[in-house]
Amino acid sequence: MEDQNKCCKNKWVLLVVALLIIFGGSILFYTQTAVSGTKCEAAKHLKSGEEAGDCYTCHLKTTPKIAQDWFESKHGVMLVKCFVCHGLPDGTGSIEYSANPDPNYICRRCHDPAVTMMEKKFGMRAECNDCHKYHSNSVHHDAYSTTESKKKMDQ
């Protein structure tokens, strides 16, 4: 009788623990997958349109922060335009389209010596972007504070 009771009690505990794990697990699973953090998988927006490659003009209106970041960044001052790293959204470009380009391929096209140096020091990592913000890596040290670098903004 006691054995049976113990067994029963254990069963209940197991059941509750199992239920809690399943419940908690499914909530975790759900929040991590159903509402995933990386939502942009834009494939081919703006298929038509003569100047579809002129990303900046439209993105200045639709994603003004990204456009402004780029404009003020080193890549903006040097006119390294969107398509150099991202390709064309409809995939017709000469490099693969990607919203999050692979630094090992894209960055190396120009910054091979720097990437190689970092690789030697720390091993190759996918997240160049963590420190060297692609868009907002501004021309720093205040070197340009007296210049017109931030004044001009196309309409």
Added chain:
Amino acid sequence: MATVIVVALVLIGVTAFAFQATSSTDFCASCHEMKRHRTELKFSPHAMDAEKQPIACVQCHLPNSFGPKYVAIKTYLGVKDVLVHTFGDEDDFYRAELQVTARTFIDDESCRACHEDMMKTTKDKPISIEGKLAHESYLGKNGCTNRGCANCHHNTAHLPDFDRRYVVNADFAAKLPSEKEGM
């Protein structure tokens, strides 16, 4: 069996009460770390809705309708907030990272509950050509961006210091006291 039903009913009752009690803006702002967010909201374009009623935190940060999604997100965010409030350190309040997580959990249904016509502005005027193209992409025409509302529409209710330099945020930023001045 009856016991199970009773326990379940009690649990549901308690949960329902807890959900209700923890969904007010005042409750959210009862933790000091939420105060600045509330201040920003007050000066933001999302302070009031069309009927001049204050917009609550949960109207944006939780799904609009009750269901498994609602339960899951509410539980997850709640547990996270309690943990961070109790055990968290300064690093956890780095707003650039917070933004990313917060945006992830803004459900499009919440936005579209108020913003019904995506081709019109809140003033009932047609939106710009670029806006139209972007919203068409959102709706799956002209390719698909598969992005949620909050992934394009940033700083609609909150505006950290580092986002105030953007031209597009100029009006909002002008209304706010500096973050450093103890918001």
Added chain:
Amino acid sequence: MAISRRNFIKNAAAASAFLALGVAPKAMAAGPGDKVDNWVKGVCRYCGTGCGVMVGVSNGKVITVKGDPNNHNQGILCLKGALLAPVIYAKERVTKPLIRKNGELVEASWDEALDLAASKFKEAIAESDPDSVAYYGSGQALTEETYLASKIFKAGLKSNNVEGNPRLCMASAVGGYVSTFGKDEPMGSYNDLDAATCFFIIGSNTSECHPVLFRRIAARKQNDKNVKIIVCDPRRTNTSRIADLHMSMKPGSDLAILNSMAYVIVNEELDDYRFHNKYVNFMTNDKEKVDFEAYKVFLADYKPEDIEELAGVPAAQIREAAMIFAESSATTSLWCMGINQRIRGVWANNLIHNLHLITGKIGKLGSTPLSLTGQPNACGGVRDTGGLSHLLPAGRLIKKQAHRNQLEEQWGMPKDSLNPKPGLHTMALFQAMNDGKVKVVLTLCTNPAQSLPNVLKYREGLEKCFNVAIEAFSDAISLKYADVVFPPAFWVERTGVFGCTERRYALVEQAIEPPGECRPSVNILIDLALRIGVDPALIPYKNSDDIWDEWRKVSAMTPYNFEGITRERLKKESGIKWPCPTEDHPGTDIRYVRGEDPNIPLDYPDKYHFYGKPDGRAVVWMRPQKPAAEPAGGDYPFTLTTGRVIDHWHTATMTGKVPEIARSFPNAYVEVNTKDAKRMGINHGDNVKLTTRRGDMTFKARVGDVCEPGLVFVPWFDPKLLINELTIDAIDPGSKQPEFKICACQVEKV
């Protein structure tokens, strides 16, 4: 371990990913770069910056291009260079010889095409004289190609009608260097950009036309806050974004501004008397030697306050620019077509050199007048190997008998057998084609039907003349006028040498086989020459390597010494700067300085020696202000200027093949100032008609503050909207370079 939100989220994500996939998170996918079989060293095909590239080859195809870390660009490329690969595989490539039959270009065999072209050359020479045939080359041809073509025409056919498109872009810079220093080509190098504390950029949109150099200038400024950048340009271009001072000058006032800066320098006593007293001669416009006092008197007309109105620049700005220029410890000047494409381009070049000579800012690291070039091998291959109608290789002149005799000896020809009469310069050449005096022309790697100024005027000649073209792209407008087209191997499909702005010569190595029946241009030239009947002993070459070895010998013993730049070294090193007399010489960074320039003996008594001039002194020329040939005014109140945009290069035969660029920048446009636009009711995107004395054309407007009021700008890459139909063909009497940059026009909303 404290549970923080960050860890909580991270772990939750990892856990759910694990649950979802049942595997550990995947490693990053391999980038396309990983599939490259081998990397081949080369030089970018586009501008005169001459960036080193590494060409990634996989299964005999170029799949990607990246920067060469060992060349001057340190791995960096601009957007055009980074997207070079697709150009090679453009569907518009010519892959078989073509000949015109019944008005259509049709495919033919090599024999048929070569025989036809050769017979026309023979016929023309037999009927009249060798001057009835001509060669029109390019700053994009290999050094070996230009040297060979020049030798075939000058020595083989005895025609000095050897020209090339560098006449349209570099001739005034050549004239400037030669008249001031006695020898062509800059004395400094890109290393100066890393040491300068002041950059004076005039008539150059460096940011769009030489982006990799612009990056280097910007990096210099970022590393040292005290570096000052002065930009003098009628357009407020992207270059001005890093400028401390932008001088919005009126077009055509450059000579006055430069003299005015000299006025300020001299009157504020910021000149380096010890330097110019010892190393400089002052000369009037009539080549009369005068003293420094006479120079001061000449400058008295250019007081900043007096030229303010003419120049459109406040006197204070001119004074400030002059002070920064002279007071900085190292000043580098950069200029490009804004200075060269003027009817007094040579004078403008002289006046820039003047500023350096009177302040002694020359021949020291960071101090140099550096003329930027537009094409990958104009500064190099064409100027050095003598690919122009008045030149012989290595700075020798056709009109000088001694120079001719040197070449005759080296080329194994009878004494005095070279034609002593200089040939026709570019604009005269195309005029002679109009007049029927030149009957057969060979063009190599250039597109004159788009790039000539006032181009409609010269189409008659192009049609009349029998036109043999070596051209890679079937959609180049010039092929409309071609009677025979030979398909050349393009860029990395053959081996050869490019020479860039800083006198650096680098090898473009063959990475892939040419498509179809394409052949290296040197082999096409040799075959054609043999069939025309050129003495085989003159051209005993198998490939470009043999030609390079001969060029090294021809240049040896001259100040343009290439002897140490062997093929083997070029294969190992990413470019070498001449003069380089021996194989263990590292190349020369600074010319005219003892200890740096191998042409100056180490025991030479003075530090500087401008050995191009008989007395070793450079010349400060007193060049007066001269307005443009066709200044704005009267019925044509606007000034029209043309130029490049960063996306496109030259006539877009290459950049137009890159999908990204073709789509981001499909059409030319006209840039109008906001004030002008408002006055005339022009909105962004409206159609605007430009009318000059040569024709009219309609463009979409871009309204902004880039152009000064009264100025409009149109890029010249677009073959559909060919702005060169409107530009003027007035030329500099010295350099014979046309004034593309300024003509009068009307602007009208339509």
